[in-house]
Amino acid sequence: MADERGVAAVSMRKVAEHLGVEAMSLYHHVANKEEILDGIVDLVFSEIELPDDAGDWRNAMRRRACSARAVLARHVWALGLMDSRRNPGPATLRHHDWVIGCLRGAGFSIATTAQATATLDSYVYGFVLQESSLPFDTSREPADAAATLADALPAEEYPHLLEMAKAHARRPDYSYADEFARGLDLILNGLERNLAEEQAAQR
Structure with a gap:
């Protein structure tokens, strides 16, 4: 439903x-609507992949994020x-415990683990929300919309927007969905640097 x-x-x-x-x-099975919502949210969490090989934290976080995006879509x-x-x-609970355990096992501090979890989840949730709100039904439409925008807007008033439309979104192979992996890598790269700094400081 x-x-x-x-x-x-x-x-x-x-x-x-x-x-x-x-x-x-x-009411013989659940107390109220809130218990139903608790149950269906738990079902959603159960669909998200938690990779077995948590030893490679970066790959595990990437797979978990990609799975979460697909499930939430x-x-x-x-x-x-x-x-x-x-x-x-x-x-x-198992989902959150796994995420924390994966990051802690990699050597992240408690504080950085909390920040990393919040950042990754905010990115996934935000991307899915934005992607689901786009007024496009096919992969070709964003390029067509960018072309229309580039032709209609005055360059002197919106130079940066037009540069983005022409040089990036207007490409024949452009797909907004591809931005997810690139953005995820930006976050993971930052976390990797942060981990190296934390470990260096402990030596």
Whole structure:
């Protein structure tokens, strides 16, 4: 129901209707709508890959981020709920524990682990939200829109916007989706440098 009509469509009454039962019968299984939301958010977390080889923290973080992006693209409604649950389920807790353990095992301090987790998650969530809001249905449309924009705007007023449109977004092979990996590498490169600095300071 959430995937089809958004999380606002999820209510005790509507879930009961979907299941073909009386709403009161649901209360034998869950206390209220909040428990349903806890459960479906936990299901979303359970779909995100947690690589077995956490020894290579960078590759593990990359795979986890790419998996999270793919999962959230299927469940965009979950973006506003991922970190809002007061009673996180086992998959949610396992997910967060794995991320922390992977970074701590690589040698990151507690403080940097917290910052890295927040930064990576904010990037993934933000990218999915932005990507899902774009007014494009095909990979060709961004280049077409950039071409239209470049032809319509006066260069003297918007020189940098036009430079971006002409030199980057207007390329025939341009795809906004490709920006995800590049941006993720920027973050991982920064974390790698930070880790090297932390380890050097401890020597």
